[in-house]
Amino acid sequence: MLTLLALTSVVILGIVPQTQAIVVYTGWERHALVGSDIRLSCSFFSWRWTSPDVSFSWSYRPDGARDSIAIFHYANGEAYVAKKSPFWDRLEFVGNPSRRDGSIVIKNLDFSDNGTFTCDAKNPPDIGGSASSVRLLVFENVPIQAGVITGAIIGAVLGLLVLIVVIYYLMRFLVARRVFSLSVSKHGKKGKGKEGSQQRQAPALSAEQAKLKAAASEKKKQESRKDKK
Amino acid sequence: MLIILIGVIILHLLDLILLLVSTAANAWTVDGNISAHLWYICTTTTSNYHCQQSPSDDWLQAVQALMILSVLFCLLSLFFFLCQLFTLVKGGRFFFTAIFQILASLFVMSAAIIYTVMKPDLETDPACYGYAYVLAWVAFPLTLISGLIYIVLRKRE
Numbered sequence: 001m002l003t004l005l006a007l008t009s010v011v012i013l014g015i016v017p018q019t020q021a022i023v024v025y026t027g028w029e030r031h032a033l034v035g036s037d038i039r040l041s042c043s044f045f046s047w048r049w050t051s052p053d054v055s056f057s058w059s060y061r062p063d064g065a066r067d068s069i070a071i072f073h074y075a076n077g078e079a080y081v082a083k084k085s086p087f088w089d090r091l092e093f094v095g096n097p098s099r100r101d102g103s104i105v106i107k108n109l110d111f112s113d114n115g116t117f118t119c120d121a122k123n124p125p126d127i128g129g130s131a132s133s134v135r136l137l138v139f140e141n142v143p144i145q146a147g148v149i150t151g152a153i154i155g156a157v158l159g160l161l162v163l164i165v166v167i168y169y170l171m172r173f174l175v176a177r178r179v180f181s182l183s184v185s186k187h188g189k190k191g192k193g194k195e196g197s198q199q200r201q202a203p204a205l206s207a208e209q210a211k212l213k214a215a216a217s218e219k220k221k222q223e224s225r226k227d228k229k
Numbered sequence: 230m231l232i233i234l235i236g237v238i239i240l241h242l243l244d245l246i247l248l249l250v251s252t253a254a255n256a257w258t259v260d261g262n263i264s265a266h267l268w269y270i271c272t273t274t275t276s277n278y279h280c281q282q283s284p285s286d287d288w289l290q291a292v293q294a295l296m297i298l299s300v301l302f303c304l305l306s307l308f309f310f311l312c313q314l315f316t317l318v319k320g321g322r323f324f325f326t327a328i329f330q331i332l333a334s335l336f337v338m339s340a341a342i343i344y345t346v347m348k349p350d351l352e353t354d355p356a357c358y359g360y361a362y363v364l365a366w367v368a369f370p371l372t373l374i375s376g377l378i379y380i381v382l383r384k385r386e
Contacts, residue, residue, distance in 0.1 A: 146285030153294035158301075 021129035022046045024121050029135045032109050033142055039094065040134055041103040042119035046126045052077075053124045056095065056102030060085065062115040072104055086112070109138050230385060237382065240375050241310065241330075245303050247368040248337065252296040256359030257344060264359060266344070267293055288347040295340035296365070302333035303372065310379070323379040330376035337369045 023045045032038040042056060055075040061068035071085040072093065079093040087106055095102040102121055106113065113136060120131035257266035262273045266289065271280040283289060306329035313323050344362065 143285065144287065144290075146282060147290065147293075149287055149290035150294040150297070153291060154298055154301075157298055 022121060022123055022126045023129060024119055024132040026117075026119050026132045026134040029137065031137050031139060031142060034109060034111065034138055034140055036109055037105055037107045038109060038136065039103055039105045040117055040119075040136070041101070042095070042121065042132070043100050043102065044121040044123065046100075046123045048123055048126045050098060050100055051124050054097050054100075055122045056097070057120040057122075058102075058104055059118045059120070060087070060115055061118070062112070065115075068116075068118060074102060109136075111138050114138050233382075237375070237378060238310075240371065240378070241303075241307055244330075244333075244368055244372045244375055245300070245307065247364050247371065248296070248300045248303055248333070251337075251361045251364040251368060252300055254359075254361040254364075257362045257365075258348065259357050259359040266348075266359075267296065267361070286347075288343055292340045292344045295336045295343070299333045299336035299340065299368075299372075302329045302336065306330040306333065306376075306379075314384070317384045319384060321384050323382055323384070327376045327379035330372055330379060334369055334372035334376060337365055337372060341365045341369065 024042065025044065026040065026042050030038055030040065040058075042058070053076065055073070057070065057074075058072035059068040059070045069082070069085055071082050071087050072091060073080045073082075074093060074095070074097065077097075081088050081091050081093075085091075090107045092105045092107070093103075094105050100121075100123075102119060116133045116135050118131045118133045252267070255267065255269050255271060256264045258264070264271050264273075266283055268283060269280040270283055271278055306326045309329060310323060310326040313321075313326060317323070341362070344365075
């Protein structure tokens with residue numbers, strides 16, 4: 001069974017590559033600050049083993065231009081930088097072709113380096129397939145990435161919502177506790193108040209007379225104090 | 230009563246659909262073959278179309294956040310309405326639902342206003358507003374009305 005599986009897989013792998021093509025991966029967009037260095041990565045996928053004749057070609061098309069110029073080529077174990085390109089003294093090959101990595105580093109970026117870099121990798125006999133491009137954007141200061149402010153606003157509003165809900169339930173819980181202690185004393189006061197009002201209603205006359213007497217006695221006391229002073 | 234309930238739920242679902250389409254459809258500005266905002270700038274040629282991400286301006290991210298929040302709050306208010314329908318005491322008002330729905334309408338209004346004020350011109354001629362932008366403005370009074378209905382509505386049997 002296992003040998004049959006292995007045989008079929010080998011046969012399939014032998015047949016399939018002739019219909020497959022090489023797939024090159026670069027980034028989609030790269031952002032960089034003026035004066036900094038940027039590493040443009042390029043790698044590829046191929047069904048075949050990495051051959052010693054693997055080659056990488058980088059070309060550059062400035063923003064707004066129609067034609068692209070070749071800036072770098074790697075073949076047969078040698079790296080070549082185009083002499084007439086704007087990067088001839090700023091480009092360095094940092095890739096590892098045996099590991100399918102054809103990355104380059106461009107140093108000391110300027111605003112005129114804005115453009116599209118295309119990497120074309122070939123792994124003989126697997127030479128079909130399309131190249132892949134990465135767009136370079138050079139900024140004075142790096143802008144806030146897409147989605148950071150969006151996420152911050154959403155997070156802040158939802159956090160505020162959760163906070164308000166928590167505070168609401170906390171207040172309900174606390175007020176429930178206080179209401180318990182308050183209602184005991186209030187019940188006492190209310191009870192006394194109710195009882196007192198009931199008592200007052202019945203002997204109203206006597207209460208008023210008592211008040212009048214109290215007021216009169218207080219006045220007398222005050223007069224006596226004044227006299228003393 | 231059942232008619233009112235069904236009508237209110239239909240209005241709420243309509244608001245939700247309007248908000249979702251306005252947030253997800255990429256047609257806040259249309260200029261011939263170019264349809265742009267909220268998420269991509271897409272150019273259609275005769276044989277294919279090519280999209281790139283919208284430049285991440287601060288105001289555009291705020292509009293994205295406010296539209297997403299309005300969709301979220303509309304969903305939450307629908308959820309609270311269904312909850313309160315079964316748990317509210319008789320004669321009670323749907324305050325939670327109303328608050329979330331009115332907040333959703335405020336967010337849509339803020340998003341539409343920010344977009345109107347800060348929108349850049351794509352070409353030399355001022356571009357037309359797309360259908361997603363119109364849907365956002367239509368969704369604002371509908372959600373507001375729905376929220377006010379929830380304030381007035383009282384639970385009966």
